[in-house]
Amino acid sequence: MKARMLMTSRKVLVEEGIYHITQRAPGKEVIFVEETDYLRFLKLLKESSKKFSLDIFCFSLLSNHLHILLRTKQRNLDKAMKFLFQSYAQFFNKKYERKGHVFCGVYRASFCLDESYLIVASLYIHLNPYKAGLTKNIFEYKWFSLQPYIKPIKSSLLNVGFILDILDSDRGEARRIYKGLIQGSRLLNYENILENKRAIKTFYKEFTSWLKKGALKMFSKRKNPFYSYFELEKKIEEIKEGDLKLNSPESKEGIRYIIKQLKSRGYTIYEIANILRIGRTTLYRLVQN
Incomplete structure (x- = not known):
C-alpha cells in the first residue's frame, strides 16, 4: 500500500480531513523569541481546536517555522488557520512593537489520504527539532508533542489515541512501538519540507525500506495477536x-x-x-x- 498525500497550491478542503500544516517566518525572521511566545501559540492552538472542532494529533514548534497535524470535522480549515495565525501575529507584533508580516504568506496544507502517511507524517514532525540540530536527545525537546506518544501522559490539547490505536489496540504497546519507530527513523534521510514539497514522500520511501530490512523485529514482544x-x-x-x-x-x-x-x-x-x-x-x- 502506497502512502497517499496530496499537496497542491489549491487546498483540498473537506468536512473530515486530516492535514499536515506548515508555516514559517519570512526570510531570516523568527516566529518565537522566548518561552512565553511558544506558550501563547499553544494557548491559541487550543482555542482554535475548540472554536473550530479540530482534533490536534501532533505539533512541532521551532524558532522560525512550525508543523501541525490535525483533523477537521467541518469544512473550515481556512477559517481555523486564519484565526490561529492572525491572532498570534497580532500578539507578536504588539509585544515586540513591530509591524509587518510574522508569517511568510499563506500556510501550506498536505491532505492525508491514508493511515501510513498519517503515521509517517507524525514521525516526520516529531523528528524535526532533532534533524534541525536543536537537541542532541530527541526525547528532551520542549516544544513538540512527542511525550504523550511515548509515555502515559494526558494532554487536554492532543488526540494521541487516533494514531496510537493504528499501531496497536493496547495503548502501552502502541507507545513502545512508536518510541521504537522514532529511535530507528531518526537515522533516515530527512529533507526540509519547506524547501522540498516532496520531502515527506522521500522520507516515507526511506521509512518503508527500513521496515523491510528488519525493523519489524521491534514488534516481536507483542502481547496480543492484533496486527500493527x-x-x-x-x-x-x-x-x-x-x-x-x-x-x-x-x-x-x-x-x-x-x-x-x-x-x-x-x-x-x-x-x-x-x-x-x-x-x-x-x-x-x-x-x-
Whole structure:
C-alpha cells in the first residue's frame, strides 16, 4: 500500500480531513523569541481546536517555522488557520512593537489520504527539532508533542489515541512501538519540507525500506495477536510476492486473519482483492470457509 498525500497550491478542503500544516517566518525572521511566545501559540492552538472542532494529533514548534497535524470535522480549515495565525501575529507584533508580516504568506496544507502517511507524517514532525540540530536527545525537546506518544501522559490539547490505536489496540504497546519507530527513523534521510514539497514522500520511501530490512523485529514482544499497520503491510507484501501460498491450512488461516483486519479498517471486499492481488472468487471462498 502506497502512502497517499496530496499537496497542491489549491487546498483540498473537506468536512473530515486530516492535514499536515506548515508555516514559517519570512526570510531570516523568527516566529518565537522566548518561552512565553511558544506558550501563547499553544494557548491559541487550543482555542482554535475548540472554536473550530479540530482534533490536534501532533505539533512541532521551532524558532522560525512550525508543523501541525490535525483533523477537521467541518469544512473550515481556512477559517481555523486564519484565526490561529492572525491572532498570534497580532500578539507578536504588539509585544515586540513591530509591524509587518510574522508569517511568510499563506500556510501550506498536505491532505492525508491514508493511515501510513498519517503515521509517517507524525514521525516526520516529531523528528524535526532533532534533524534541525536543536537537541542532541530527541526525547528532551520542549516544544513538540512527542511525550504523550511515548509515555502515559494526558494532554487536554492532543488526540494521541487516533494514531496510537493504528499501531496497536493496547495503548502501552502502541507507545513502545512508536518510541521504537522514532529511535530507528531518526537515522533516515530527512529533507526540509519547506524547501522540498516532496520531502515527506522521500522520507516515507526511506521509512518503508527500513521496515523491510528488519525493523519489524521491534514488534516481536507483542502481547496480543492484533496486527500493527506495518506488520499488516509486510504480510500483504509477502502475499503479493508469493511468499505466502494458499496451499496449506496455516497460510489460508493467516490470510483470512489479514482479510478480517482489513475489513475491520473499512476496506470493501473489492478493495481487499485488489490490495492482496487475489481474485474475488478466491477471496469469497476464503471468507466463507
